[in-house]
Amino acid sequence: MTYVKPTELVQSVIDAGASKVLLSTRDTIVRSIMGGAILTIAAAFAVTISVTTGSPLLGAVLFPIGFIMLYLLGYDLLTGVFVLAPLAWLARRPGVTLGGILRNWGLVFVGNFIGAFAIAVLMAIVFTNGFATAPNAVGEAIGHIGEGRTVGYAEFGANGMLTLFVRAVLCNAMVATGVVLAMVSKDVIGKIFAMWMPIMLFFFMGFEHSIVNMFLFPSGLLLGGDFTIVDYLIWNEIPTVLGNLVGGLAFVGIPLYLTYGRPSTPRRVRPSKRERLAAAAAVDAPAPADREATGASV
DSSP: OOOOOOOHHHHHHHHHHHHHHSSSSSHHHHHHHHHHHHHHHHEEEEHHHHHSSSSSHHHHHHHHHHHHHHHHHHHHHHHHHHHHHHHHHHHTTTOHHHHHHHHHHHHHHHHHHHHHHHHHHHHHHHHHTTTTTTOOOHHHHHHHHHTTHHHHTTTTTTHHHHHHHHHHHHHHHHHHHHHHTTTTTTSHHHHHHHHHHHHHHHHHHTTOOHHHHHHHHHHHHHHHHHHOOHIIIIIIIHHHHHHHHHHIIIIIIHHHIIIISSSSOOOOOOOOHHHHHHHHHHSSSSOHHHHHHHHHOO
């Protein structure tokens, strides 16, 4: 399998970030709708596996399928552009401005929400036989997830908000790593394997992903979860978006750019004591003519 070294990898990340910022509104919206839809179908798939098999680990192992599919197709997630776009700005790519980055983030957020909400409605129809029956076991589980990750945090006040924010930071530390690792190989198998690892980790650890939550919480409300839209926004989505932004930049984007994204001056190595003594002796040694004269006098 091919391997792209970190210095080349960061340049690929910067190129990708510039292309995202400069992409047309139509293409950005379409790609982000599809990204949100594919990722959240995978989330429904993972919850279904966890409930029907009783193995959350198996659900986490298979959840990355959705992430892999959407990135191989070039679709967008907010958690990914949180890292890609700022690196293009730091590298001063032509046309990449702070306004352009905010525009990109806003469009991707809207597109991801449309895609995720559409899947939430469609899956709610599946889980309730077109709203004719009570939610099945998977639907009930999704409703309880919505309760636990909203009012469950609210019960602990500021401590709950801190926990939510930290889970969101750690989530995008992993997801952004997966986004970058998608470029670490030039063949499909290498890309799949590289992306799989961090995405599996974030899902099994229960970290907070703003796009997955765009599916889980509307689904939970549709399926009878005991929380409100305000609970969802205040006690999950808004802090999760902010935490995802911080985690992606602090743990992935900025460290990679600082160490690989710009030329650095090699560290000046101080000569050892032996080397300094040898250099001093060479300076004090007589010139060749002096040595000849000394030899003649002897």
